[in-house]
Amino acid sequence: MRLALRPYLLIVPALLLTCGILYPFGLGLYYTLFDFSASKPQPDMVRFENYETVFTQEAFWNSAWVTVLYAVGAAAVETVLGVAVALLLHRSSLVGRVLEKILILPLMIAPVIAAIIWKLMLQPSVGVVNYLLRPFGLGDVQWTDTPTGALLSSIAVDVWVYTPFVAILALAGLRSLPTSPFEAAAVDGAGWWYTFRRLTLPMLWPYVLVAVIFRFMDSLKVFDIIYALTEGGPGDSTVVLQIRAYLEAIRFQRYSFGISYTIVLWAVVYLAAMVLVRHLGRIQRKAAEVR
Amino acid sequence: MRKRLLGWLADAALILYFVFALFPIAWMLILSLKPTNQLFSTYFSFSPTLDGYRTVLGDSEGIPFVRFFVNSLVVSVGAVVLSLVVGLPAAYASARWRFKGSENLMFTLLSFRFAPELTVIIPLFVLYQELGLFDTYVGMVWVLQLVTLPLIVWIMRSYFADLTPELEQAALLDGYTRKQAFFKVALPLVKPGIAAVSLLAFIFAWNNFVFPLILTSSEAQTVTVGALSFLGGDRPKYNLTAAAALVSVVPPLLLALLIQRYLVRGLSFGAVKS
Numbered sequence: 344m345r346l347a348l349r350p351y352l353l354i355v356p357a358l359l360l361t362c363g364i365l366y367p368f369g370l371g372l373y374y375t376l377f378d379f380s381a382s383k384p385q386p387d388m389v390r391f392e393n394y395e396t397v398f399t400q401e402a403f404w405n406s407a408w409v410t411v412l413y414a415v416g417a418a419a420v421e422t423v424l425g426v427a428v429a430l431l432l433h434r435s436s437l438v439g440r441v442l443e444k445i446l447i448l449p450l451m452i453a454p455v456i457a458a459i460i461w462k463l464m465l466q467p468s469v470g471v472v473n474y475l476l477r478p479f480g481l482g483d484v485q486w487t488d489t490p491t492g493a494l495l496s497s498i499a500v501d502v503w504v505y506t507p508f509v510a511i512l513a514l515a516g517l518r519s520l521p522t523s524p525f526e527a528a529a530v531d532g533a534g535w536w537y538t539f540r541r542l543t544l545p546m547l548w549p550y551v552l553v554a555v556i557f558r559f560m561d562s563l564k565v566f567d568i569i570y571a572l573t574e575g576g577p578g579d580s581t582v583v584l585q586i587r588a589y590l591e592a593i594r595f596q597r598y599s600f601g602i603s604y605t606i607v608l609w610a611v612v613y614l615a616a617m618v619l620v621r622h623l624g625r626i627q628r629k630a631a632e633v634r
Numbered sequence: 635m636r637k638r639l640l641g642w643l644a645d646a647a648l649i650l651y652f653v654f655a656l657f658p659i660a661w662m663l664i665l666s667l668k669p670t671n672q673l674f675s676t677y678f679s680f681s682p683t684l685d686g687y688r689t690v691l692g693d694s695e696g697i698p699f700v701r702f703f704v705n706s707l708v709v710s711v712g713a714v715v716l717s718l719v720v721g722l723p724a725a726y727a728s729a730r731w732r733f734k735g736s737e738n739l740m741f742t743l744l745s746f747r748f749a750p751e752l753t754v755i756i757p758l759f760v761l762y763q764e765l766g767l768f769d770t771y772v773g774m775v776w777v778l779q780l781v782t783l784p785l786i787v788w789i790m791r792s793y794f795a796d797l798t799p800e801l802e803q804a805a806l807l808d809g810y811t812r813k814q815a816f817f818k819v820a821l822p823l824v825k826p827g828i829a830a831v832s833l834l835a836f837i838f839a840w841n842n843f844v845f846p847l848i849l850t851s852s853e854a855q856t857v858t859v860g861a862l863s864f865l866g867g868d869r870p871k872y873n874l875t876a877a878a879a880l881v882s883v884v885p886p887l888l889l890a891l892l893i894q895r896y897l898v899r900g901l902s903f904g905a906v907k908s
Contacts, residue, residue, distance in 0.1 A: 349812070353727035354739060356720035357787060360779050361746065364754055371757035424651070431648045438645040442652050447897060449655050451890035452883045453841035453858045459865065459879050460658045463665060463872055469674045471661055503658065508901060515898045553902060564750040567843040571862060585752050592756045593848060605753040612748055 375603045381596030393603040402579065402587065403604070410583040410608075412494065413569075414562035417501040422555050424502065425509025426547075430539075432510070433517045443514075450507040454500070458571035461500045462487070490580030493573045497581055500568050505561075509554040516550025517543075549627045556619045563612050584608040659883075665876035673872050686877035695864070695871070699878055702860035706882075708771055709846075709856065710839040713778035714786075714832050721786040722828070726816060728787075729794035740791070746784050751844040754780070759848055769850045777845050782835040789834075789900055793827035794820065830896030837886045857882035 375393050377386035397403050432439045432446070449457065464472050465486035473482050487493045520543070528538050566585040569575060575582035575590065582590070584604060592601020665673075667682040690699050728740055758777060759768070767773030797820060805815040821828075846856040861882050864875040890897070 350727035350731040353723040357724035357783060358739070360716075360720055360783060363776065364746065364780055367754045367757035367761055368749075370761065371753060374757060374760075428648070428651055431644050431651075434641075434644055436641060436645055436648075438648055442648055444891075444894065445652070445656070447890050447894055448659065448887060450901075451837060451841075451886040452659075453843060453886070455843040455858050456841075456861060456879045456883055457658070459861060459875060460662050462865070463875060464658060464661060469872075471677060474677050503655070507655070511898055512902055515902075557902075560748050564748075566751065567858075570843075570847075585750055588750075588752045588756075589848075592752070593759075598756060598760065602753070602756050605750050605756065608750045609753045612750060616748055 371602045372606060374599045375606060377599050379599040381598070386599070393600050394607070396600065397603050397607060402582075403607075405579050406582050406584050406587045406604075409494065409579075409581060410563060410565075413498060413501075413565060413581075413583055414559055416494075416498045417505070417562045417565075418555055418559040420498065420502050421506050421509045421558050422551065425506045425554065426513050426551055428506065428510040429513035429517055430543075432514055446507050446510060448507075449504050450511075452504065453567070454504050455567040455571045457504045458497075458500050458568045461496070461503070462572050465496055487573050488577055490577060493577060493581045497565075497569050497572050500572060501562060501565065504568075505558055509551070509558065512554040513547065513551050516547050519550075520546050546630055549623065549630045552619075552623050552626055556616075556623065559619070560612055560616060563615065564608060662876045662880050665873055666880050668873045670871075670873060686873040687881070690864070690874055690877045690881060695874065697860065697863050699857070699860055699881070702855050702857045703881065705771075705774075705850075705854050706840055706856040706858075707885075709774040709778060709854065710836050712771065712775035713782045713839045714835045716775060717779055717782040717786045717835060718828070718832060721783050722790060722821075725787045725790035726794050726820065729791045730799065740787070746780055749780075751780075752848075755844060755848050762849055769853045769855075771854055773849055774846065774854050774856075777849060778839045778842065780845075781838045781842055785835050785838060785900065786831050789831045790824065790827060792899070793824045793831075797823055826896070830893045831900055833889045833893045834897065834900040837889055840886055 376388060376390055378389045378392070379386040428446070432443050452460075464470050467473060467483065467485050467488065470486070472486070473484055476482055476484065485492055486496045524542050524546075525538065528542060533541075564585055565583055566589070569581050569583055569586050570589070573581045575586045585608065588601045588604035588608070590601075591597050591604060595601075664678070666686050667684070668680050669683045669685060672680045689695060690697075693700070755777075762768040762773050767776070801823070802815040802819050805819045806812070810818065840856075841858065842856075843858040846854070846859045850856070850859070857878075861875065861878040864871050864878050
């Protein structure tokens, strides 16, 4: 009996600490059933009215759309670029060996700080990006002041910060691949593209997919990059769901309505996680067959 | 010949990517060294000065940046230490014993990594106001567990799982208690892992922005929020913003270079074993 209890006892402190966080989560869920806001400190029970308002609001659907565009865009670019960088580093030239040591740097900078740096660089008239583009006749791009520009700029910051993350995981994957299939392919005289498409990619994909899942889920709940770069503007063009929740709950002090937004986002992230993790299992089995 | 050309092209592509990756950091350094009156006129030629850093570190804009820096240190270290104290036993237990619900418990812990921060922050904001935890070290350390604890439990679990149980069993046969076997045999063997994961958790806590943004105002505010305050005001102070940003990235960058070798395991939560 003593032995059977021990693992639970060891885990209890960690769980208690976590439950300390679960309590506010439950509390938040409970709040959403009321019309709790700064202007109404004695709230009435409204049941699911907050959620009905969320789903019937055009602002919600706009935010959902922006969030999906952002997450898909950032995750896609980071995957392609990250895998490309990993493949180039895997060649292991002298240049690659030197550069590999500093691959990690952007990832270690707080995303909000990265957004601040980019905000300074992207200033239309005095920023260095337009200064460098001027010789090419492109000196007056309004990076964060047009709807499309603001979305693309924030994705660019995400790409700058997180591409190393994909690259590092892909590189670790590449280095753990068995060598014999590649030797066999080389003996058979297979070309680079054939080897890449038939051997490298299928075997590497499970590793990359872990990175893609992390990146996609994280991008769905992006906050800091957008907050520092555009604060959701211009207009509503970069108001992702967490920014909308922040504006509603903190800025406009409609607490329970703001929380409903985050609960909806939480549900979406969980569904996405479940689907992706199941997909990961299938991909991993398939990759094992290729080996 | 064709192969050599391709090799050069590959190196050129790599260098291009690294210019993209490193230029912003270099530019921040340049911007932070610019004197205020040359901020907008000249780009790459100017007379460098440390005035920006002096202003940022000297409180003279009414923004106590040194204090924010100390706050960041205190709450990040606090969160890591607390997470280690509760996380190491949990990681050990889940690696050593298969018990009912162990996988689910572990997944629950990891799942907090994916929860949108604002879901808990807004209720916490209300709760903290009532409990007097708003804008305090205790409040920040408590909430930063959400960042540090899952990381530490998940990574240390895979370190413990890699140790063969025979080592501790031998210790038990020698008359050690379970507790002694854990402290004198298992723990020393995973020391490098503990060091690496602590530093990584510290970096993540340090870099967090949402928690201090909403749960602090002045007393316990951290550098990530503090660096933004130089952008406010009527005249944008680009050089001060750049100096503040650069100062705030020094600890994570130094630590990253130090633990680079162990980072892969940490970043992937043990999902990629290498």
